[in-house]
Amino acid sequence: MTKAEIIEAIYSKIGFSKKESADIVELVFDTIKETLEKGEKIKISGFGNFVVRQKRPRIGRNPQTGEEIEISARKVLTFRPSQVLKSALNNKA
């Protein structure tokens, strides 16, 4: 599934034009991205939570040369699926 199919669903369900539906879907993901960029989490009930986590610097190794390098501190995004989604995937819903 790609964004195009989500746009199609909005288009057929709500009856907006294709262009309008595409703009709306784009705006939804843009808003989510802006929020995460600020370090704030996104909680979608029934689906899951997107949380930005701070990672400390650590020593890694180049697997090819064996050379040690420092992996800098960074922020990563993690997705924690909701119980509802996990159950739905395993036919328990």
Place this chain on the structure above:
Amino acid sequence: MNKSDLVVSLDKKMSHLSHRDVDTIVDTIFNRMTEALVKGDRIEIRGFGTFEIRVREPRLGRNPKSGAKVSIDTRKVPFFKTGKELKERINNGS
């Protein structure tokens, strides 16, 4: 930010739409994504990330309280991989 905060924030940007429409749109997006994952489909949202299903093998677990062995069936879990653009934005963001 939860789903209703998201709807409020989108409402401000889409003044030509009713609150109800925006609410329906957000629900439709996540419902469709859930349906796709239930079917075992992979979801690719450019600039955001991809979702796919990974299968966890059955294993023997233990009840941490009683120590009793319990068998854990094979199960499917969603896996999210952050897209390149978002990964970079999160690191350069404030």
